Amino acid sequence: MKTRALLACLLAAAPAAVAAPCAGTVFLTIDTGHMEPAEAIADILDKHGVKATFFLANQPTKRGDGSLEPSWAPYWKRLVAAGHAFGSHTWRHWTFAGETAAGKIRYVKPGTTQGEVLDAAGLCAELKKPEEAFRAMTGRGFDGLWRAPGGRLPPDAVTYAKSCGYTHVGWTPAGFSGDELPSDRFPSDKLIERQLRDIKDGDILVWHLGIWSRQDPLWPHLDRLIGGLKAKGLCFARLTDDRRWMH
Numbered sequence: 001m002k003t004r005a006l007l008a009c010l011l012a013a014a015p016a017a018v019a020a021p022c023a024g025t026v027f028l029t030i031d032t033g034h035m036e037p038a039e040a041i042a043d044i045l046d047k048h049g050v051k052a053t054f055f056l057a058n059q060p061t062k063r064g065d066g067s068l069e070p071s072w073a074p075y076w077k078r079l080v081a082a083g084h085a086f087g088s089h090t091w092r093h094w095t096f097a098g099e100t101a102a103g104k105i106r107y108v109k110p111g112t113t114q115g116e117v118l119d120a121a122g123l124c125a126e127l128k129k130p131e132e133a134f135r136a137m138t139g140r141g142f143d144g145l146w147r148a149p150g151g152r153l154p155p156d157a158v159t160y161a162k163s164c165g166y167t168h169v170g171w172t173p174a175g176f177s178g179d180e181l182p183s184d185r186f187p188s189d190k191l192i193e194r195q196l197r198d199i200k201d202g203d204i205l206v207w208h209l210g211i212w213s214r215q216d217p218l219w220p221h222l223d224r225l226i227g228g229l230k231a232k233g234l235c236f237a238r239l240t241d242d243r244r245w246m247h
Contacts, residue, residue, distance in 0.1 A: 057093040076134060195225055
């Protein structure tokens, strides 16, 4: 695969940086996407010994299936064996578009106003379905965490999700990777330089397992980012390693 071949060249050219003594902790989180770089990103994490937190939705992939279909079981089993943490990113990866007067959540297809309204039970079902698929493939559930697609979060969604055991976790401004931004206006080198400059202790980083719209993928630069942050003295942890998120 071209993706794995590209990674092999990058890793060979850029050995892991020597880490400074730990002067702070950051949290790498990775949402599902079109999944083309999924194995290569797992290789980068393995190289650096980094444990991440993955947020899973059943998104269309470049293989023509869904990221939580049984065909992806070997990949998710690999991540479970590596000791990563996992949370829900909803099943359909639609957008929460606000609340109705009756206290229900508008849930719409991206880029449209078409969708449905969810009560507490409906929202919980949307969060639980990815976990059920993941458990069927790996024998393991999620870690009581979830992330709203696009970070759009009506207040009642937080309350409803907590009622069925899910705590919402977004990301911090410095931790926004920019991998969803157009590459002609936001070149990868500039995005990585900003993150290396701005990310500090306590930041939550957000990346994706493939973005359809970006022409120059950012993911190959994750290796450089991890090595650079480690060289600054920042250590990596899962969200589950921080008691703030484990309610």
